Amino acid sequence: MRVFGPDEAAAADLLVDAIYQGGRRGGAGDDPLPRLVGVSTGGGFRYRGRIDRLELVVLTSNKRDPDWPDALDRETGVYTYYGDNKVPGRALHATPRFGNALLQRIFEDANAGEEGRQKVPPVLVFTSAGEWRDVIFLGLAVPGVAGQRPAEDLVAVWRTRDESRFQNYRARFTILRTESVARSWIQSIIAGQSDASLAPPVWTTWVETGRVIPLLAPRTIQHRRRAEQLPSDPVGKEVIAVIHAFFAEDPHGFEQCAAELARMMLPDIASLDLTRRSRDGGRDGIGQMRIGTGASAILVDFALEAKCYATSHAVGVREMSRLISRLRHRQFGILVTTSCVDEQAYKEIKEDEHPILVIAAGDIVRLLKDTGYGTPTAVRSWLERSFPSSL
Structure with a gap:
């Protein structure tokens, strides 16, 4: 530089x-x-x-x-x-x-x-x-x-x-x-x-x-390292700590939060239904995303999995393999976690071209900021208002 x-x-x-x-x-x-x-x-x-x-x-x-x-x-x-x-x-x-x-x-x-x-x-x-x-x-x-x-x-x-x-x-x-x-x-x-x-x-x-010629800089390494998935600033770290603590006594409650975060990142989600807690076998929700508009639009199925982990606990190969095994033909997966994905697991996802979208802790912080919840206090108020059953 x-x-x-x-x-x-x-x-x-x-x-x-x-x-x-x-x-x-x-x-x-x-x-x-x-x-x-x-x-x-x-x-x-x-x-x-x-x-x-x-x-x-x-x-x-x-x-x-x-x-x-x-x-x-x-x-x-x-x-x-x-x-x-x-x-x-x-x-x-x-x-x-x-x-x-x-x-x-x-x-x-x-x-x-x-x-x-x-x-x-x-x-x-x-x-x-x-x-x-x-x-x-x-x-x-x-x-x-x-x-x-x-x-x-x-x-x-x-x-x-x-x-x-x-x-x-x-x-x-x-x-x-x-x-x-x-x-x-x-x-x-x-x-x-x-x-x-x-x-x-x-x-x-x-x-x-009027032609726009953008400066494009594609990533040379397709998988994200641990530091790239986690918030680096004190406010972001505190935001994730607030979310993790809020669902500490009710990890299943994070599934609803994960569904809302998925909708923030993918506004064209047409439907998303969470599985019953007693039947949860690694796939916390199934849904459809709309591609296109009007009568020409199509619906693509996806499966969602939520992991409310501390940032010191990465989602590993075993958890990712379980999600991959549950994806049907022409489905994609969404993993939402308050932590990150282990680098080896992330690398395998990219190298094997598995259609999985990872929403890690750093992504959660950015999504909430973009939606107007940029401070721990604002995030806590959002959680209490949106997910009262976890209080």
Whole structure:
């Protein structure tokens, strides 16, 4: 990974996944982005120009807000970013830094044909490197996702805090397939004379035709290691501990929770019936998922198994083999666990191409965050409300 020091920022190209270091004095002046791309200090939304005439937009994330989990899916190039109306008491667009108004503007322009796309500024995406104020460049982005309806690209989602309901935006961008952004293009934008000939070809293609060419980065190792399946942050670990403790006296009760988590990940589940406790032989539920829409849709059968384990207890080869043996022809399996799958068992699933979806502890944390339950307190309230029989 390339690292640029503070003195190099003003002349450096932007390289995907490179680290750009800030100062080491401990103040706001350490921020490298003003020198790097000519924007203001601080804030998740930064831009050059005016809201009605944007020249450049910078999105940043510190990855420390459990209620608003900005995230990049490196395999698909889709970047999910949340707006700046993160507390109740304000209208959706009435934020101090106008972040939500900015999102509304660029997504409207992105869906208004070539004339609209000409108005969309380059969107540069950064995330915290975890040291001082250093940042990592994630890429050059455009509003929207190929194959997704415009109405799904920018959605106002509801949240509750302190018994007050409010809305914030969830925006989906696509990181374009370019490994670098030239310093010369950035300088032309800063100078107020943007030179399109210096832009990456994928940017020009999108502006002229609307075609999105994403930066795809498929995994080289198909199975996930233990650390990749478990939450790495303290809040995520506490969320899983809350779930495990809630069902500690009634492990069978976790089956209902697992079914709800499966629906969160797969909204197109058409039916899901849990087996009776006395008959539970390793398959905790059977269901059908709808593929397609309307009269042309088809239903695919699946089996669900739930394992409410401590994170120190991985689901092993024996448990996975039992689920595999119970899958009928043209069925797939879903395993939901508050722990993880043993690496050898996971490797065998992938190598033998068994159709099993694993929803591990880390996945559970992400699903709950995306649904608005990002803290242990919120998760505990959700459990008590949704599964009272386990109290």
